[in-house]
Amino acid sequence: MAGGAADCQFWQRNLGIQCRLHELENGKRISVSGASKLLSNTLYGYRGQGLSMGTMVAGWDLNGPGLYYVDSDGTRLKGKRFSVGSGSLFAYGVLDQGYKWDLSVEEACELGRRAIYHATFRDAFSGGTISVYHVSEKGWTKMSGTDVGELHYEYYPAEPVGEKTDAMET
Numbered sequence: 001m002a003g004g005a006a007d008c009q010f011w012q013r014n015l016g017i018q019c020r021l022h023e024l025e026n027g028k029r030i031s032v033s034g035a036s037k038l039l040s041n042t043l044y045g046y047r048g049q050g051l052s053m054g055t056m057v058a059g060w061d062l063n064g065p066g067l068y069y070v071d072s073d074g075t076r077l078k079g080k081r082f083s084v085g086s087g088s089l090f091a092y093g094v095l096d097q098g099y100k101w102d103l104s105v106e107e108a109c110e111l112g113r114r115a116i117y118h119a120t121f122r123d124a125f126s127g128g129t130i131s132v133y134h135v136s137e138k139g140w141t142k143m144s145g146t147d148v149g150e151l152h153y154e155y156y157p158a159e160p161v162g163e164k165t166d167a168m169e170t
Helices: 005-026 032-044 088-098 105-122 148-155
Strands: 053-061 064-071 076-078 129-136 139-147
Touching: 005 032, 005 053, 032 053, 032 064, 032 076, 053 129, 088 105, 105 129, 105 139, 105 148, 129 148, 139 148
Parallel strands: none
Antiparallel strands: 053 064, 064 076, 129 139
């Protein structure tokens, strides 16, 4: 999710309430498409009111996996992968380079972590925590929650002081 923290939290909670009400009224869970449409319609009603939000609605329903992008203007897009927020261009660079259809769950999680890391490292307005979730027909599982500062030293390890590099020798 991206945008104003208050807008993101409020509208995501509001969507959760609407989805629960749908479940109570109809006796079954709402589809991913339906949930994204609810959010899109709700936000469209506030278009031009100064909201700042872009989010992904992801899940698994009777139609299989679903992923939608929804923003504060009420825009709603269905897709296979998205990146939202001011650092999204950096994340797309990593995703475009590393994405394959046959990634394992572990490879996909690592690609997601790397993409979000590069977005947060290169963009001053992006957050500092990376939460990776895996969504399957059995539900969702949190795969990792990592501080960006810790990942920096994993992806760019510091060389010991006094150790010569190839660039120094030439």
